[in-house]
Amino acid sequence: MRKTGKAIITCAVTGSIHTPSMSPYLPVTPSEIAEQAIAAAEAGAAILHLHARDPEDGRPSPDPELYMQFLPRIKQSTDAIVNITTGGAPGFSEEDRMAGPLRASPEMTSLNMGSMNFGFFGLADKFDWKHDWERELMLGSKRFPANHNFALIERIMVELGQGHGTRFEYECYDIGHLYTVKHFADAGLIKPPFLIQGIFGILGGIGADLENFMMFKQTADRLFGDDYMLSCFAVGRPQMKFLAQCALVGGSVRVGLEDSLYISKGELATSNAQQVLKLRTILDALDIEVATPNEAREMLGLKGADAVGF
Amino acid sequence: MRKTGKAIITCAVTGSIHTPSMSPYLPVTPSEIAEQAIAAAEAGAAILHLHARDPEDGRPSPDPELYMQFLPRIKQSTDAIVNITTGGAPGFSEEDRMAGPLRASPEMTSLNMGSMNFGFFGLADKFDWKHDWERELMLGSKRFPANHNFALIERIMVELGQGHGTRFEYECYDIGHLYTVKHFADAGLIKPPFLIQGIFGILGGIGADLENFMMFKQTADRLFGDDYMLSCFAVGRPQMKFLAQCALVGGSVRVGLEDSLYISKGELATSNAQQVLKLRTILDALDIEVATPNEAREMLGLKGADAVGF
Amino acid sequence: MRKTGKAIITCAVTGSIHTPSMSPYLPVTPSEIAEQAIAAAEAGAAILHLHARDPEDGRPSPDPELYMQFLPRIKQSTDAIVNITTGGAPGFSEEDRMAGPLRASPEMTSLNMGSMNFGFFGLADKFDWKHDWERELMLGSKRFPANHNFALIERIMVELGQGHGTRFEYECYDIGHLYTVKHFADAGLIKPPFLIQGIFGILGGIGADLENFMMFKQTADRLFGDDYMLSCFAVGRPQMKFLAQCALVGGSVRVGLEDSLYISKGELATSNAQQVLKLRTILDALDIEVATPNEAREMLGLKGADAVGF
Amino acid sequence: MRKTGKAIITCAVTGSIHTPSMSPYLPVTPSEIAEQAIAAAEAGAAILHLHARDPEDGRPSPDPELYMQFLPRIKQSTDAIVNITTGGAPGFSEEDRMAGPLRASPEMTSLNMGSMNFGFFGLADKFDWKHDWERELMLGSKRFPANHNFALIERIMVELGQGHGTRFEYECYDIGHLYTVKHFADAGLIKPPFLIQGIFGILGGIGADLENFMMFKQTADRLFGDDYMLSCFAVGRPQMKFLAQCALVGGSVRVGLEDSLYISKGELATSNAQQVLKLRTILDALDIEVATPNEAREMLGLKGADAVGF
């Protein structure tokens, strides 16, 4: 693992799995997304990981025009790095997933490193749903795997990586995903440093036990040596523990309402910024410094905020 | 890990990824499958893991009648345990995958514990293909993930496990698959002892590094304690090393032309039995005893050879 | 590892390796030791791990009368658990090491689980020494191993453990020390729960890399299952990182000027309490609760403050 | 770990812990030691790790003249590398331990990397002892640690390493010993490649569980990268399993009556060569090639058989 001396905070502002009925604080409209993103950046997030949602009912949307309603506003108010999902949401076509990133040409996008079962159907009966699509989304996760096949991964690397100079947050939900990053690195399609985002606790992926974190890191160390930077998070309750764990070994961290809706046991976070601030309290207590957006740009070799399409 | 004192040898006779153009020794017709299976049992395999193939061109087939052309013959000649795939082959529907097992009602079936990228497209240009379907199969693995979603897994557990008293070879291609086994165990759909089959080296799954074996075992130990038996294999060249590794820690082993076509570097195995015998040489050298079929039945809690549908 | 839900803070107030020339804040006289111990308890330490020193020049002393100058005072002012070293200091005879504990009959003593090289000679030329004995102590560590042989360990278990109902802080400086605890547990000389104190970063013992922490824990899990509680610390600079790490997995923690003289990089801690408070800031940020002395007594099965000899 | 493609077999012919009453096959006289060493070399050992014993009663002896009764004979009959102990035996003075190696100026000596408890007192009541010294040796191991302090290690590195061009078999009985090798490497006293000999199963050191082997290797990988070659063994019953394990990951192996008196469960080995041959059966079964003495010389950077003092 490349030691950088400072932790990069990514804030994943809204995602596409959590839904409006789960928390009134989940940002949904372009305005809400922009406001929470900006506040998260002010709280210390160097990278803003963003999805778009339909402002009407909050469902995930691939519409590039929605992205263009909040991206410029974010850019005006902060120098944080914009990172757009290519994972999209269940049911998105390949074109849907490419549309926003190709339009925005951001400094970074996420890149899921493997197909997998991605099960959150356990939530189906735990909420009063305002919208039918919400429960259907939950139930669908029992039947439909997340499709991040090799051909799509390669397409993203070529069109966004080579075509737009966009660099990636390699989302790895299991050990095998690290080997898939290695496969593409060996094939010459991607260049270091790799920002490996380890994700723990999705049903279908590697579990949120801290033992797994260390195994994950040791595997990445073996595969990539100093050619990668490690970030990680766990979904749901162990979120903050994993952030502390990754920061302890010198890694970076990702926080935000995409990953957990809570600020402490049973208590909803009222904003993304609140989670960022809580994380900063932990990092401060551990004497770990936080990277500014421009420090993160340098560490990650990004093309710069002037080279984006918004 | 439950220590059983003896290693159970599974032989995976033909599978559905290797194709006739890759090796003339790959059994394809019901006769060839029966003969190689019986010879493998005579060489020491307690479990025969079986797929059916179209006798015309060797392509994987879901046809239950094909199974019925070799299963009775195997049963007559050996007391080895029959284990039928539920993974089928790329392109099989859910019904295709269930057809053979439901017809045969075997003591065991395989059960893939998660959807994943399953990439062997690297082979597409390494052989002279006799049949068009062979190269298409290779290339398709770049685009189409293996679909083993939660709903299908549950269906297999209910229809075959509860309905037929069939027990499972839980095929785990990554750490997350262990958590999925745990999910279903916690839900009460399956009972110990669990035969966990760790599979290493598929592009898309956990890699064939021995460090991973130990991580895999430690995770399973943490999740299942003494409620599981461990078997494992790696595909391709590191096959025998992984078998030795798993046997060294007191585990069981799976060998066969489904997993590797070779007997040593660059040399094709001429039969499944040849691989079983090579494996036995290793086990003998390590003073590791091999379980008979009936010992394996007792260790695994199987319903017995009299209770199958063939 | 037994999960207890709360972290027990041990404060090791002065030890016998650090010396007065290294820090003016190191408590040396009975008064200083008592004051700092009491303040540490008020700051949240449930266990006070204590050594005595000669009030004249600060050198480690086995004199039981010195212990009796601060133990009663500590008992009057706090209900914290008193834990007396049996490791003593370089040059102490076996009788020296037993004298204080036998006189005080405390609820706990430390118990070093193995002989080892214990090298701090690197410090010999880094300070201006006020006393000759200080530099000699440093240099001696190159030549003289720490002697904690099996016979002495057994004697402590019999005379203090069985004779006085004293329970132990099992100081483990390497993986082999865990096996030595296991050896004595299997022999029936000690009973669970075992408070395993993992110590990282002594030259001669296991290094202060976080990877080692997880290996250490996994080994202890394998050897002791739920029969042990884990505490840990690292000496010197990585002190707080190891405390955070151990607390993250649900373990307990040890802090204090015996283990590190610093409060942050290059800055001396002005008291033991200051370190305890810094540690509490970390635990608070991680939402980890701290055990009271009486909660710790119950968790550890101690004989109680009324049953001591002071 | 440096991958060398071939396994180096070391045979530790007699040692100083096992005694004549334990096995009639333990070589004791110069003649017996020479004969068994030569036969072990013929069976495939590239390195002969040697101790001297008093021909009268078999007790370990530091007498250089005894070494000179078998070393020349071994040199005449084989080109195997001679490796002489610097660990000596319990009770040896520093001068005792240096005497043989300084006289013989061998290509290699062993070098114990840390003081430790080294307990084999459990054997005291398991044999009918012919000689009083045997039982005393066993019992003494409860009271007297093995003393391999930093000053002695440094002396050996300077006098033998720098003075005689002798290279070392770094005997590491626990994780901390790896850090001690690192300490001296960082200090510039020793140069790569380091032959790290991991020893598992001594009471007082790391236990003979295969999980520990992988932790040990991963730690060494982290500390030394490609600057070390790994060899390992376990004492007693798990001997062959550890040899297979180490060979599986591409490491080297050490066998011999010093490490285990048995050839299989309950059956004494009748010679060192018998153990070498059994090991070769395992290596052959695993398709692992064995290094010749000259290949081993090159891999280890030795001074050559012409540059020794016998």
Ligand SMILES: [Zn+2]
């Ligand atoms: Zn996202």
Ligand SMILES: [Zn+2]
């Ligand atoms: Zn199969």
Ligand SMILES: [Zn+2]
């Ligand atoms: Zn102490």
Ligand SMILES: [Zn+2]
């Ligand atoms: Zn030796």
